[in-house]
Amino acid sequence: MQRLTEIAPLLYRALLETTLMVSISIFFAVLLGLPLGILLYITANPLLFRIKPLNQFLGAVTNVIRSFPFIILIVAIMPIATWLTNSSHGPVFASVALSLAAIPLFARLVETSFNGVNTGVIEASIAGGASLWLIVTDVLIPESKRGITQAITLTIISIVAFSATAGVVGGGGIGDLAIRYGYYRYDTVTMVATVVVLIIIVQLIQLIGDYLSQRQEGN
Amino acid sequence: MAIVLEDVSKTYEVKGKRIEALKKLSLTIEDGEIFGLIGFSGAGKSTLLRLINLLEAPSSGKVNVNGTDLGSLTGDDLRIRRQKIGMIFQQFNLIESKTVYQNIEFVLKASRYDRKKIRGRIEELLDLVGLGDKVDSYPKNLSGGQKQRVGIARALANHPDVLLCDEATSALDPDTTKTILKLLKRINRELGITIVLITHEMEVIKEVADRVGVMSEGEVVEKGDVYSTFSHPKHDVTKGFVQDIYDFAIPPHIDVNNRSEVITIKFLNEHAEANYVNQLYRHFECDISILNGRIEYIHDMPLGFLMLHIKGEPEEIARLKSFIDESKGIERAEIYAEID
Numbered sequence: 102m103q104r105l106t107e108i109a110p111l112l113y114r115a116l117l118e119t120t121l122m123v124s125i126s127i128f129f130a131v132l133l134g135l136p137l138g139i140l141l142y143i144t145a146n147p148l149l150f151r152i153k154p155l156n157q158f159l160g161a162v163t164n165v166i167r168s169f170p171f172i173i174l175i176v177a178i179m180p181i182a183t184w185l186t187n188s189s190h191g192p193v194f195a196s197v198a199l200s201l202a203a204i205p206l207f208a209r210l211v212e213t214s215f216n217g218v219n220t221g222v223i224e225a226s227i228a229g230g231a232s233l234w235l236i237v238t239d240v241l242i243p244e245s246k247r248g249i250t251q252a253i254t255l256t257i258i259s260i261v262a263f264s265a266t267a268g269v270v271g272g273g274g275i276g277d278l279a280i281r282y283g284y285y286r287y288d289t290v291t292m293v294a295t296v297v298v299l300i301i302i303v304q305l306i307q308l309i310g311d312y313l314s315q316r317q318e319g320n
Numbered sequence: 321m322a323i324v325l326e327d328v329s330k331t332y333e334v335k336g337k338r339i340e341a342l343k344k345l346s347l348t349i350e351d352g353e354i355f356g357l358i359g360f361s362g363a364g365k366s367t368l369l370r371l372i373n374l375l376e377a378p379s380s381g382k383v384n385v386n387g388t389d390l391g392s393l394t395g396d397d398l399r400i401r402r403q404k405i406g407m408i409f410q411q412f413n414l415i416e417s418k419t420v421y422q423n424i425e426f427v428l429k430a431s432r433y434d435r436k437k438i439r440g441r442i443e444e445l446l447d448l449v450g451l452g453d454k455v456d457s458y459p460k461n462l463s464g465g466q467k468q469r470v471g472i473a474r475a476l477a478n479h480p481d482v483l484l485c486d487e488a489t490s491a492l493d494p495d496t497t498k499t500i501l502k503l504l505k506r507i508n509r510e511l512g513i514t515i516v517l518i519t520h521e522m523e524v525i526k527e528v529a530d531r532v533g534v535m536s537e538g539e540v541v542e543k544g545d546v547y548s549t550f551s552h553p554k555h556d557v558t559k560g561f562v563q564d565i566y567d568f569a570i571p572p573h574i575d576v577n578n579r580s581e582v583i584t585i586k587f588l589n590e591h592a593e594a595n596y597v598n599q600l601y602r603h604f605e606c607d608i609s610i611l612n613g614r615i616e617y618i619h620d621m622p623l624g625f626l627m628l629h630i631k632g633e634p635e636e637i638a639r640l641k642s643f644i645d646e647s648k649g650i651e652r653a654e655i656y657a658e659i660d
Contacts, residue, residue, distance in 0.1 A: 213511075221409055221413040222414070225474075226415075226426070226430075231426065235426075235430055239418075
């Protein structure tokens with residue numbers, strides 16, 4: 102119990118770091134992953150904007166990034182991250198790699214939820230003379246709101262998991278705390294406490310995500 | 321002004337196999353008519369319909385809609401032309417996440433309709449299709465018939481000159497089908513919109529079409545006004561569809577031999593109502609029993625079929641047959657269906 106009160110400030114700080122990393126990364130994941138997902142979808146769809154070579158290129162890039170073990174990705178993009186954040190460690194620095202990992206993940210999830218949109222509705226939109234842009238903003242996105250909400254939930258949880266590795270570049274965060282104190286120093290109390298906090302975070306994100314996506318359904 | 325398809329063909333390549341969906345087909349659909357295309361699935365009717373708004377491009381041949389060669393249009397020009405060709409679908413294809421209002425607003429946005437007039441236009445359209453009270457409903461809270469009405473309102477929003485109907489009533493129950501078909505007919509008569517519909521149900525053709533084309537294996541095998549196509553079907557596929565309506569088959573317990581024959585007679589036009597069977601009873605020494613009978617009204621003209629079981633001496637039966645053959649407006653009909 103005493104140990105718990107000792108690590109409380111550490112936990113609090115780690116929680117803030119995790120929150121920061123997740124917030125930055127999900128922001129960029131959605132900002133860049135959504136357009137990438139849209140491009141992946143429309144360049145594959147013969148009704149919309151099929152350009153096979155472009156689709157294959159984007160697909161390949163997406164797959165390559167997703168193939169990297171996260172720890173390697175962090176190291177590999179260090180120079181870019183340094184240039185972007187003007188630093189060489191810390192949560193913001195780690196967020197570059199986290200964002201890069203989250204963008205293709207989110208893009209693929211978005212693409213999958215677009216695939217669930219009824220082709221007939223797209224056909225009807227084209228028959229109605231709608232432009233590609235209007236179909237994207239007024240059909241694809243609203244029709245897959247639920248899937249996109251679930252994609253955001255899943256991506257956030259994945260970022261939380263990735264962020265444990267962010268300790269390598271001094272990103273900090275709860276996962277890092279678990280590794281450094283719990284695992285390396287055989288500090289069971291800290292390890293259990295961090296894992297419990299992580300479980301609670303993931304559960305909470307999932308609960309909120311489910312609630313929001315069900316509300317989309319409810320209209 | 322008309323829809324003219326000239327030598328259109330469409331071939332697909334599916335897993336290395338060439339599939340000919342349409343084979344050098346030519347067809348003219350007159351301005352202001354309701355043209356029904358009927359055929360089994362795979363006959364190519366859906367492909368044909370999609371050529372008229374270029375949802376599918378022909379492999380060769382020309383598609384001309386009211387003076388515009390669709391093949392010459394690309395990009396925004398094609399998009400703008402499509403706004404004048406409405407289309408409704410079997411599965412309605414409404415945007416589920418949008419209200420009835422927003423669904424119609426969508427196509428008005430597509431055509432950059434004057435923003436100030438959008439609300440008025442939508443209300444007008446919903447009044448036309450009889451859904452004035454459903455403006456803010458979501459599609460999932462509507463019945464099939466109501467969804468199709470929204471589909472129709474959406475298709476008409478930009479004042480089209482052509483309306484394409486892709487199996488528009490196939491997902492609806494018979495009563496709803498009738499009301500939707502009535503609505504289509506009203507739209508055709510009141511707004512002068514040319515309607516092209518495809519269906520696999522002869523009932524639909526009978527109910528609304530002015531002319532019919534029968535499709536089979538990528539070709540229009542028979543076409544003409546609905547009454548003569550129904551009363552004198554030539555192609556086997558057409559006969560099959562007519563049979564579907566009349567549903568005649570010789571009951572299995574009837575023996576057919578030279579003293580016991582089954583004859584189906586066809587009454588055309590006003591003769592369908594004449595007291596014909598009475599004459600047969602009176603003039604021939606045969607036992608005549610009625611096995612089946614039905615009169616359909618096509619464009620208010622009756623077309624009747626009557627299936628009789630006739631027993632008697634062979635000579636008397638032969639005399640009766642020639643009497644039928646000589647009667648005006650009466651014909652002996654073949655039984656079109658295979659007998660199970």
